[in-house]
Amino acid sequence: MSAQQMESEHKILKRAGSLDYYLILATAGVLFAISVICVYGMLYFKFASLQQLPAPAKMAYMDTMNIVVAPFVIILILLLGICVPKRLLPARQLNWFGAVLAVACTGVSFLLGIKAGLIVVLAASLLLQLVVLGMAAAGSRHLHFEKSGYWVRVGSSLIHLGLILFVLDLLLYRHPFLHLVLFWVTTGASVLGMLCCFYAQTAANVVRKIRQQ
Amino acid sequence: MEDLVPINLFTQVGNTLLWVLLVVTVFVGASGTVNLFRTAPVLQRITGHLFILLTFVFLAGFSWICWFHYQVYLSLPLELPANLAEYLNRQLEMMNRGAEYGLPLYNPEAPPRYLLPLWLENEKYYFWFMCYAFMALIGHFRLEHPRLRAALHILMAIQVAILFLAANPFTDPLPKFFSAVEPWFTQDLSMGQRFGLFMQLYPKMVFYYNAEYMWFHPPLLFLSYACITMTFVTSIFMLARRELAIEIMGYDYAKLGFFMLTLGMLLGYPWALKAWGPNWWWDPKVCSSIMLWAIYSTYLHTRLYANKPFMWYFSSILGIICFLAMIFTFISSFFFPGEHTLV
Numbered sequence: 001m002s003a004q005q006m007e008s009e010h011k012i013l014k015r016a017g018s019l020d021y022y023l024i025l026a027t028a029g030v031l032f033a034i035s036v037i038c039v040y041g042m043l044y045f046k047f048a049s050l051q052q053l054p055a056p057a058k059m060a061y062m063d064t065m066n067i068v069v070a071p072f073v074i075i076l077i078l079l080l081g082i083c084v085p086k087r088l089l090p091a092r093q094l095n096w097f098g099a100v101l102a103v104a105c106t107g108v109s110f111l112l113g114i115k116a117g118l119i120v121v122l123a124a125s126l127l128l129q130l131v132v133l134g135m136a137a138a139g140s141r142h143l144h145f146e147k148s149g150y151w152v153r154v155g156s157s158l159i160h161l162g163l164i165l166f167v168l169d170l171l172l173y174r175h176p177f178l179h180l181v182l183f184w185v186t187t188g189a190s191v192l193g194m195l196c197c198f199y200a201q202t203a204a205n206v207v208r209k210i211r212q213q
Numbered sequence: 214m215e216d217l218v219p220i221n222l223f224t225q226v227g228n229t230l231l232w233v234l235l236v237v238t239v240f241v242g243a244s245g246t247v248n249l250f251r252t253a254p255v256l257q258r259i260t261g262h263l264f265i266l267l268t269f270v271f272l273a274g275f276s277w278i279c280w281f282h283y284q285v286y287l288s289l290p291l292e293l294p295a296n297l298a299e300y301l302n303r304q305l306e307m308m309n310r311g312a313e314y315g316l317p318l319y320n321p322e323a324p325p326r327y328l329l330p331l332w333l334e335n336e337k338y339y340f341w342f343m344c345y346a347f348m349a350l351i352g353h354f355r356l357e358h359p360r361l362r363a364a365l366h367i368l369m370a371i372q373v374a375i376l377f378l379a380a381n382p383f384t385d386p387l388p389k390f391f392s393a394v395e396p397w398f399t400q401d402l403s404m405g406q407r408f409g410l411f412m413q414l415y416p417k418m419v420f421y422y423n424a425e426y427m428w429f430h431p432p433l434l435f436l437s438y439a440c441i442t443m444t445f446v447t448s449i450f451m452l453a454r455r456e457l458a459i460e461i462m463g464y465d466y467a468k469l470g471f472f473m474l475t476l477g478m479l480l481g482y483p484w485a486l487k488a489w490g491p492n493w494w495w496d497p498k499v500c501s502s503i504m505l506w507a508i509y510s511t512y513l514h515t516r517l518y519a520n521k522p523f524m525w526y527f528s529s530i531l532g533i534i535c536f537l538a539m540i541f542t543f544i545s546s547f548f549f550p551g552e553h554t555l556v
Contacts, residue, residue, distance in 0.1 A: 021518060024514045024515065024517065024518065027511070027514060028511040028514060028515060031507040031508070031510060031511045032507070032508075032511065034503065034504075034507050035503075035504040035507045035508055035538075038500035038501065038503050038504040038507075039500070039501075039504060041495050041497070041500045042497040042500045042501060042545060042549050045495070045496075045497050045500075045549060045550075046497065046548070046549045046550065049550075051550040061495065062494050062495050065494075065495045066495075176313065176486075180483060180486075183479075183482065183483065186479075187476075187479045187480075190475060190476075190479065191472075191475075191476055194468075194471070194472045194475065194476075195472075198468040198469075198471075198472060199468075
């Protein structure tokens, strides 16, 4: 590899690193906003004495809270929509992808409603995340991860897959059976992901021992 | 109730163990206070031995709680006369028709018994602080850092003091449970009254006391609380000085805590659907738990960039906020009415 190529790659990596950094800060900001809304919900619940009110009043409160939190969940989903393909695509293509996704989401929302628009983002994220998981499991070197290591990458992919499935699962609330089945898939992916990601060395040792047997 | 369950024996032995725990903790806490301010550490070895003893006493008390719950299981079956059992089953069959989660029918051969989880009422504090004792013990021997050890010891002493003064699980054990079931076993009830009381006790037994989720959801959360306490201590030290070994230890506990918290919260979800139906969303406890998870998640994300000076301090502050959020989440059950308050 020539010095020029190395320098160019270093610049791309640095840019990708800073993109990761700003995405993390943005995620932290959104999560903080959701936390504040949660505290507001608690205080409102207490001071309006919702516990003593009839079911319709409780339902109205739940609807209000859903409306308040919805924009932040949407931003979180959009961030997820950017975070997932960043593993696969270089910065320039990522921008294009983000723009196409935003246009598709807006178009579908305009035609079929916000829920359908969000499903588009989630479906695209899910599809890409499955590709990322497959590539991570195959040990591909073309993925851009903040951390190296096979099990960390597989684990991180599984955690994000679990998160996407969880948000998708919330939309299936009115279908109890499917809702619960998908919930358990979500739980399995998240748990396995955390184990692989947080205890990568142990996971590697366990697999090595199993292979030796 | 004393005729049925050996409550006095449980109280006497349990309180003796708690006194031993208190005496040991006084030494450990005093050593911690001295070492926190001294430049040359003292009593390190003996405090280590005392901490091991303290953990074993905690374990002995927990085994004692297990024994007591086994006595409750053996001694307090909800038995019904044959004709009432028949009538009850007809009623239950009618109720279960169309219901998503019905109540199991009464089996006269094996009347329902209380399989009480080990973290009910004041016992939950005992379990939580015992988890902390184990984690602090591991932390004590993992890192030879006298001031960090001192902080862990002082926190342990505070927790045992809370247990002794405000949350003793041995004096007056399980007051809410016993006050609910006492009329069944001690009063001469008419058939109608017995049926009415059974219909109060049985759903709570099925969906709360005997629910399989009770064996996973609360203990995982208490384990995560103990981990968050450890992360809190390391975060305070990280604010004072940039020591990598402490940061690594804090991160290890944070990972374990996040794993337990996420799994615990997820396992509560199908249980909430089963026990409460759809009316639990935006319940205060759920709100506070989501808040805690969001902050914890933020902490782990920022930790990826802990090598940057700003992020080092930012993630330390988040570690401290996590602890405060945990306290807030825990006490929210008492100050904010909601579904979690009713159980």
